[in-house]
Amino acid sequence: MNERVEPTSLKDIMPLQTGSSETAALPPEHPRVRWGRVGVLLMNLGTPEGTSYWPMRRYLKEFLSDRRVIEVPRLIWWPILNLIILTKRPGPKGRDYASVWNNERDEGPLKTITRGQSERLQAAMGDAVVVDWAMRYGKPEVSLRIQALLDQGCDRILLVPLYPQYAAATSATACDQAFKALMQMRWQPTVRVSAPYHDDPVYIEAMATSIREGLAKLDFEPEVILTSFHGVPKSYLLKGDPYHCQCVKTGRLIREALGFSTERMRTTFQSRFGNEEWLKPYTDETVQNLAKSGVKRMAIVAPGFTADCLETLEELDGENRHYFEENGGERFAYIPCLNDSDLGMKVIENVVRRELQGWI
Numbered sequence: 001m002n003e004r005v006e007p008t009s010l011k012d013i014m015p016l017q018t019g020s021s022e023t024a025a026l027p028p029e030h031p032r033v034r035w036g037r038v039g040v041l042l043m044n045l046g047t048p049e050g051t052s053y054w055p056m057r058r059y060l061k062e063f064l065s066d067r068r069v070i071e072v073p074r075l076i077w078w079p080i081l082n083l084i085i086l087t088k089r090p091g092p093k094g095r096d097y098a099s100v101w102n103n104e105r106d107e108g109p110l111k112t113i114t115r116g117q118s119e120r121l122q123a124a125m126g127d128a129v130v131v132d133w134a135m136r137y138g139k140p141e142v143s144l145r146i147q148a149l150l151d152q153g154c155d156r157i158l159l160v161p162l163y164p165q166y167a168a169a170t171s172a173t174a175c176d177q178a179f180k181a182l183m184q185m186r187w188q189p190t191v192r193v194s195a196p197y198h199d200d201p202v203y204i205e206a207m208a209t210s211i212r213e214g215l216a217k218l219d220f221e222p223e224v225i226l227t228s229f230h231g232v233p234k235s236y237l238l239k240g241d242p243y244h245c246q247c248v249k250t251g252r253l254i255r256e257a258l259g260f261s262t263e264r265m266r267t268t269f270q271s272r273f274g275n276e277e278w279l280k281p282y283t284d285e286t287v288q289n290l291a292k293s294g295v296k297r298m299a300i301v302a303p304g305f306t307a308d309c310l311e312t313l314e315e316l317d318g319e320n321r322h323y324f325e326e327n328g329g330e331r332f333a334y335i336p337c338l339n340d341s342d343l344g345m346k347v348i349e350n351v352v353r354r355e356l357q358g359w360i
Contacts, residue, residue, distance in 0.1 A: 033187070038129045038359050039154030040352055041145055042118050043174040044162045044307065046137030047108030051098040056090035063137045068173035071236070100313040111135070113307035114162070116340035117348060124349050128360045130154055136174045143181035149189075156190045158355055160348075162306040164203055165250060166196040167243035169232055194355045198246040199253055202350040206343040207250075207303050208257035214335035215299065222299040222333065224264060224290055227251040228316060229304040231269035231278040244279050250303055270320075271311050287320045291327035298324060299333040306344065308337045 048059035064070055064081055072080075102112045118133035125131060130152050134145040149157055159178050161171040175193055182188045197203050215222070229247040237244045251267035258265065270283035283300075290298060300320060302312045317334035324332045338344030 034151065034153035035155040037153040037155070038356065039149035039152070039157040039189070040121070040125070040129050040131045040160060040356075041142070041149065041157060041178070042114060042121070042131070042133040042160050042162055042348070043142060043178070044110060044114045044133070044135055045170065045174075045309075046135035047110045047309070048094075048097060048138060050106075051094040051101055053090045053094065056094040056097070057086055059138055060089060060093065061086055066137075066169075066173055068176065069169045071233075096314050097310055099318065100310060108309065109313060110307050110309040113309075113339050117162075117307070117345065120340050120345045121348055121352065124345065125352070129158075129352075129356065136177055142174070142177040143184075146178060146181045146189075150185075154189060156192075156359055158192045158194060158352065158359075160194045160352060160355070162348075163304070164196060164200075164306070165198045165229070165243055165246040165304055167232060168236065168241050170230075171196065192355055192359075194351055196246060197347070197351050198250045200347075200350070203347045204250070204253045204257055206338060206347045207254050207301075210338055210341075210343050211254070211258060211301055211335055214301070214333070218299070218333050220297050220331045220333075222297050222331075223295050224266065224298045225260070226283060226286060226298070226300045227254060227265065227267050228270045228283045228300050228302050229267065229279075230311060231272050231282070234277045234279055237279065247279075247304060254303060270315060283316070284320060284323055287323045287329075288327050291324045291329035294328070296329060297331040298329060299335055301335040302337055305337045306348070307339050312337060 046059065046063065049055045061081070064085065070077055070081075097108060100109055101107075102109055105112055114133050114135070118131050122129075122131040130149055132145045132149055134140050134142040136142065146157065159175060161174040163170045163174075166172075178191070182191065211225070215225075227250070229251075232241065232243055247269070248267055251265070255262070255265040266281075266286070268281050268283040268286045269279040272278040272282060287298070287300075300316050302316060305312055312334070321332045321334070338347060
């Protein structure tokens with residue numbers, strides 16, 4: 001039978017009512033359907049299930065097979081991916097992941113933090129919504145978590161890609177996975193997708209406050225602070241992807257909120273891959289050039305990441321720290337992401353409540 005799940009409890013179920021106090025008459029063979037609740041699905045990039053060769057290979061294959069991520073023609077890309085990359089990269093990348101791995105939970109930090117964000121958001125929202133989380137690549141799978149929300153009576157679901165700045169290779173591909181799951185459903189839930197929040201005042205103020213607090217904890221004053229965003233090929237910008245413009249605007253708004261000059265706070269792009277030109281300036285080259293030019297003290301922050309992960313903990317706080325020190329730099333600091341801190345949760349809750357207007 002059709003059963004409406006009341007928002008006061010996930011366990012309390014009452015039958016669908018007619019205009020009178022009597023239960024609607026349904027055929028005995030009618031399938032049981034739960035409905036009436038609102039769901040929120042937080043979606044992040046993903047993480048391998050382990051750091052050894054085969055878990056890393058499976059993760060890299062799923063990630064690098066995504067046409068949203070790699071737009072090289074398949075005829076060219078598949079031999080490169082399967083014969084070269086998936087043979088050589090799982091080992092080194094596994095060692096990189098091992099350096100930041102949450103050994104207590106046996107999982108990547110991105111999974112630990114995203115789970116924490118989901119749990120804290122559920123506590124903040126109370127019984128008004130059901131909150132869950134998923135990863136675009138790896139586990140928990142988007143399709144399974146959408147089904148879990150449906151099983152709890154959520155016939156309206158808000159999809160929240162955890163990326164402040166929109167990019168086809170992040171926000172869009174996360175939604176692609178959700179839409180693929182919806183294509184298999186006879187009775188689809190009503191779906192909303194949260195908008196990018198790269199210039200949202202709550203987000204900008206949270207980032208500015210986090211940077212102020214991070215700098216206050218240091219025993220030195222950085223001469224230069226980099227706001228480093230994940231890069232994408234320049235060709236994606238030329239095809240119309242708004243990511244670059246949104247990153248630059250975020251960097252400018254944070255800088256203005258802090259009152260820093262363009263020389264002291266600069267926007268760069270990290271994590272380039274392959275031989276194609278990516279968004280510039282590159283973070284690693286900037287770090288090395290700053291050190292060579294005589295800058296002795298610097299800090300890096302990553303506003304485009306909602307949770308610390310391999311690209312922040314190993315690449316920024318590890319690799320780029322070494323680049324700076326090897327080229328004459330003396331003091332280096334990485335300021336953590338907002339994660340599931342009070343500031344971070346204020347941003348996520350603000351986005352969710354904004355997008356749920358009219359539903360709750």
